[in-house]
Amino acid sequence: MTRTRTPARTALTVLGTVGAVGVGTAVWGVGIERYLFTLRRHSLRMLPPGTAPIRLLHISDVHMAPWQHRKQRWIAALAQLRPDVIVNTGDNLGHADGIDGIRRAFAPFRGIPGMYVHGSNDLVAPAPRNPLKYFAGPSRHARRVESLDVSSLDDLLVGDLGWANLNNTAATIDVGGLRIDAFGVSDAHRDWDRLDELPAALAALGTGADLTWGVTHAPYQRILNAFIGLGAQALLAGHTHGGQVRIPFSPKALVANCDIPLDQARGLSTWTHGGRTVPLNVSAGIGHSIYAPVRFACRPEASLITLLPQRG
Template sequence: MASPSSARAALTVLGTVGAVGVGAAVWGVGIERHLYTVRRHELRLLPHGARALRVLHLSDAHMAPWQHRKQRWIASLAALEPDVIVNTGDNIGHAEGLDGVRTAFAPFRGIPGVFVHGSNDLVAPAPRNPLKYFLGPSEHVPHATNLDPEALDSFLRDDLGWSDLNNAAATLTVGGTRIDAFGVSDAHRDWDRLDDLPDAIAGLGSGADLSWGVTHAPYRRVLDRFTDLGADVLFGGHTHGGQVRVPFSSKALVANCDIPLDQARGLSRWTHGGRTVPLNVSAGIGHSIYAPVRFGCRPEASLITLLPR
C-alpha cells in the first residue's frame, strides 16, 4: 500500500501533466493559430546588375467564411510591396470560403503572380483521424464535397492577373527580369502530370533570367523532376510545417508527403542529378477547420528577396 506522501506525489505529477496538457491545448487552439508571421529570406539568384525582387509566397490559407482575422492579415501583406506572388494552393477551407479568399487577396490585384492547386481548391475538407498522419501521407476521402475551382481560377487568373501553372508553364517579366515558371497540380492526389512539362517549357522559348518550379505538395518525385528541368528555385506548401511540432525542434513530426522531415518548413537546399537549388516550403497560413490547432509552428507567409548573384 502506497504511503500518503507517495500518493500525494503521484497526484501532484498527474495534476502537473494535466495542467501542461490543458495549457498546450489552449495555446495551440486559442492563441498560436492566430499568431501570423512573415518568414523572411534572401537568395542571390538574379543576374548581375538586376533590380532586387520581393517574392511573397502564400500557401494553405484554407479559408472559411468566418475567418475575418485571417482575411485581414493576408490583405495587410500588400504593405510589404511584393513584386511578384507565388501561391502554392489549398486556398479554400470551406464550401463557402471563396468570398473570404476574394477579400483577403483583393489588395494584390495587378501584382504579377503564379498559382497551382491543392486538393482543397477542388474538394472541401473532411474530418480525419490526426494519428493516421504518423502512418504516412493521408488518403483522399471518397464522396467529398466538390468545390468550384473554375470560380477560384477565374478570380486568381482573370481578376488578379496571376498565371495558372497547373501542369503548365508561363513567363513573367518583373522589374526587367524574365522569369519562366512551371508547375503541377496537387501531387498528393496524383494530379501532377510531370511529362507535360518539357513541351510546356519549350513553348516559352529561350532567354529567361530565372526559372521557377512550383508545386503544392513537395513530393520527392516532383522536386527531382523540377530540378532536372532546370528550375533555379523550388516552391511548395501542403505540409503545414507539421502543424504541431516539438518547440525549437528542427524537424516536423509529420509532413503528409515523402519530403524529409527537416525540410518540411522554411528554406533549405534540394539536390538531384548533380544540381543543388533552393527550396522554400511554406508552413502555410491556415489549417483544416476540423483540426484548428497550431503548436510550435506559427501560421506564416514567406517574403523572399531575390538579389543579384
C-alpha cells in the first residue's frame, strides 16, 4: 500500500529540516568557527628594487576578554612568524579587564617595530545590542558606555613594545634599513578622526621615505580617499570583522558596518582615488564582541603580508 504524504506532514518535515540546519549553523558559528584562528598570507611588490623582503603582520579587532586564553596563546604564537613590522588597527579590548590578556598575547612582540591606531573598543566597552540592527546600516553608539583602560593600553603599546601611536598623527620607523612614514586616524566610526591634522604631521617628518602607509581602524571611503590624497602607498584597516556572518563562498559580506563596498570588507584588494590605485588590506579581525560570540563563513584572522622588491 502506498502512503500519501499529507500537506501537514510535508510542512512538518520541512520545518524540522530547517530547524536542524539552523541549530547546526548556530553550533558551528558559536561553538567551533570562532575558535578557528587563521593566518591569511599575501604578497605585494612595493619595495625599492634590490631590497630584502619585509614581513608585515597585520592584527586587528582582538576584542580581548580575560577568559579568552586560547586567543591569547594563538596571538602570542604569531611571533614565531618572525615579522619585521606589526600594524595594529585597533579594537584591542573587549572587556573592562581585557588589558591583562592583551599583555600576555603581545608580550612576544617586544622588540618588533610596530604602529597602531585606536578603535572605539580601546576606549569604551562594548554594549549589548540587537545584532540584526547591523543589517540596517552602520551601528549607532550606545548612550551609556563603560570606559576602558586606554592609558594602560597605550603604555603597553608605546612604552613597552615601542610601537608608534598614529592616532591623528604621523611617525617614521625604520624597518630593515628602510624608512617607513606612516600616518593614521583614530576611529572614524566614532568621528574621532582629525584628517585636517595630518598634513602638518607629515610635513614635520620631512622627505626621503622609502614607503608611506595610511592606517585606520574603520575603512570609510572618505578616509581611504584622503589617505591616497596624502600620498599613502598602502592602506591598512580593520573594523568590519569581514561581516562576521557571511554566506559561504560568497565574495561579498552581508554587512560591513561602514560604507566600504561589501566585496572589499575583508582581505587584500585595491583602492583608487584621484587617478592613483594602491593596495588595501582590510583585516576580518581576530575577535568579536562578547555580546555577539559568533563567526560563520568568516574565520577569525590575522594577515601576514610579504612585501617584495619591485622588478627592474
